[in-house]
Amino acid sequence: PTPARTALEIDQVTKRFKGLVALQDVSLSVPVREIRGIVGPNGSGKTTLFNVISGFYTPTAGRVRLDGNAVTGLTPYRLSLEGIARTFQNLRLFEDLTVRDNVLVALDRTRTSWIWRYLALPWAVAGYDRSLRGRAEEVLQRFGLSDFADAIPRLLPYGIQRRVEIARAMASSPSLLLLDEPAAGLNGDEVGRLAEIVRSIRDSGVTVVVIEHNMGLVMSLCDHITVLSGGRVIADGSPDEVAVDPRVVEAYLGD
Ligand code: ADP
Numbered sequence: 001p002t003p004a005r006t007a008l009e010i011d012q013v014t015k016r017f018k019g020l021v022a023l024q025d026v027s028l029s030v031p032v033r034e035i036r037g038i039v040g041p042n043g044s045g046k047t048t049l050f051n052v053i054s055g056f057y058t059p060t061a062g063r064v065r066l067d068g069n070a071v072t073g074l075t076p077y078r079l080s081l082e083g084i085a086r087t088f089q090n091l092r093l094f095e096d097l098t099v100r101d102n103v104l105v106a107l108d109r110t111r112t113s114w115i116w117r118y119l120a121l122p123w124a125v126a127g128y129d130r131s132l133r134g135r136a137e138e139v140l141q142r143f144g145l146s147d148f149a150d151a152i153p154r155l156l157p158y159g160i161q162r163r164v165e166i167a168r169a170m171a172s173s174p175s176l177l178l179l180d181e182p183a184a185g186l187n188g189d190e191v192g193r194l195a196e197i198v199r200s201i202r203d204s205g206v207t208v209v210v211i212e213h214n215m216g217l218v219m220s221l222c223d224h225i226t227v228l229s230g231g232r233v234i235a236d237g238s239p240d241e242v243a244v245d246p247r248v249v250e251a252y253l254g255d
Pocket of ligand 1: 017020021022040041042043044045046047048049
């Protein structure tokens, strides 16, 4: 059988902040359509790794490849055009916009809009705007948010707000979705719903990398887990393999 295509490859990435080494020679490879978990004690480098992948930090050394293409050092904006979307540990939604408008502003826009606007063809611009609105409604429906479309996110239950953030990330039609602690602050039912949503995203062909502290969720959701400790990869394998790895047990006991 031919090996699965690699969606994301991190090759010997090191990230230093002044004297502090946040990531040291980190390598990992995520096949297309995998749900990859990134776990590790506080301060082990998980968020730094996400910031390197999504272009918020430039690595001190090493390479990042997306679908086989070198993307090291590209800006977050360029990387979003290359197909990366992410959510943040602390929600980052537009506070004064409705749920619908939060999704609408994130929809990927083709160049076509500019051409029509430049040529001043109002009927074409109107048609384009209508198609964007239609796509926003599709995204809202897909994530069970249609009933909340006109609401302001911060007035909604926290679990719904988290779902809006995932919907907004998915509105850009990414090929790689990075989720930073998506279960933080969710109750048991909401965690179950989140797992269903992440699986449906994967089933639609998107590769998912998730940082998560909820071990029950990580073990049941992820196909493969990478464990960081002190900025290094200390284990990498299936949930069952990682759970019994003595280095992992030791890293967590020392947390
Ligand atoms: P985790 O997400 O696993 O808790 P982080 O990636 O946030 O770990 O942090 C790893 C290490 O890098 C920590 O020691 C943290 O203090 C440090 N660090 C992260 N970002 C910065 C920064 N912008 N400047 C200086 N140090 C940082």
